[in-house]
Amino acid sequence: MFIPRILPLTIFAGLFALTSLSVEARTVYRCVRSGTVSLSTAPEPGSKCEAKEIKDDPGKAPNLWGSMGIFSGTLYQREQDGVLVYGTRKLPGSTVYLKFTVATPPGEPAHPGLGKVGKPRLDRFAKQFKAAAKATGVDDAWLRSIAHAESGFDAQALSPKGAQGVMQLMPDVSKEYGVIDPYSSAESINAGARHLKGLLKRYKNDLVLVAAAYNAGIGAVTRYKGVPPYAETQAYVEKVQALHQRYREAMGTGPLKPADSTQQKPRPSL
Numbered sequence: 001m002f003i004p005r006i007l008p009l010t011i012f013a014g015l016f017a018l019t020s021l022s023v024e025a026r027t028v029y030r031c032v033r034s035g036t037v038s039l040s041t042a043p044e045p046g047s048k049c050e051a052k053e054i055k056d057d058p059g060k061a062p063n064l065w066g067s068m069g070i071f072s073g074t075l076y077q078r079e080q081d082g083v084l085v086y087g088t089r090k091l092p093g094s095t096v097y098l099k100f101t102v103a104t105p106p107g108e109p110a111h112p113g114l115g116k117v118g119k120p121r122l123d124r125f126a127k128q129f130k131a132a133a134k135a136t137g138v139d140d141a142w143l144r145s146i147a148h149a150e151s152g153f154d155a156q157a158l159s160p161k162g163a164q165g166v167m168q169l170m171p172d173v174s175k176e177y178g179v180i181d182p183y184s185s186a187e188s189i190n191a192g193a194r195h196l197k198g199l200l201k202r203y204k205n206d207l208v209l210v211a212a213a214y215n216a217g218i219g220a221v222t223r224y225k226g227v228p229p230y231a232e233t234q235a236y237v238e239k240v241q242a243l244h245q246r247y248r249e250a251m252g253t254g255p256l257k258p259a260d261s262t263q264q265k266p267r268p269s270l
Helices: 012-019 124-136 140-151 171-174 183-203 207-216 220-225 232-248
Strands: 025-033 036-040 048-055 070-080 081-085 097-101 260-262
Touching: 012 025, 025 124, 048 207, 124 140, 124 183, 124 232, 140 207, 171 183, 183 207, 207 220
Parallel strands: none
Antiparallel strands: 025 036, 025 048, 036 081, 070 081, 070 097, 070 260
């Protein structure tokens, strides 16, 4: 079998074709742990994993890595619950299956269908975000990502559903956190940070569920035992994740990186 040195963005598309020829789609898990990303054919123990369905069409497979430049990594195989699992993170019991190199598109988030995500805007209410993050322990980049996705940092924003201000808080949430003026950027950001702190505690720092609950409400997440099947909420969760990575990079905390990989220098254009 010939294996190319540079594999496509979703290296599993070709690999899975070898092991499940009759399947037209398969599930790949994008797993995050300690600021690193890996792809796996099953959820990784100890990682926060999100399932992505990949159609059996390598030419149209989505980018699950995100914008990470060119990097070289290893695809491992291991047995998990009696099943052979493939993944890009070296876990106990793993053996090397193959080496690969991936060239990810610059500036492309690891989520399809988002439209224009937008560049980080570090100039908007910088002191207020920093103070709220310090007071609550909520990641400053995450807090800004929510505000960016919610209102575009418009302190006077009012949604058709009645959400108000920079953090687009619903009136009942504003009341819960003692907000007097929902259009005050300081009050909105402080209350939004406190609300996110509560959600982070509830969902044990699972940012996917936190974003889903912020958008659709705790009740919807509880009812569906995860991200609700609402197109708006699913797009929102993916957009916030993409923004979070961009804000981390812009603020110097660093973007998520592929696990067990070696970054390559960009190649000069020919």
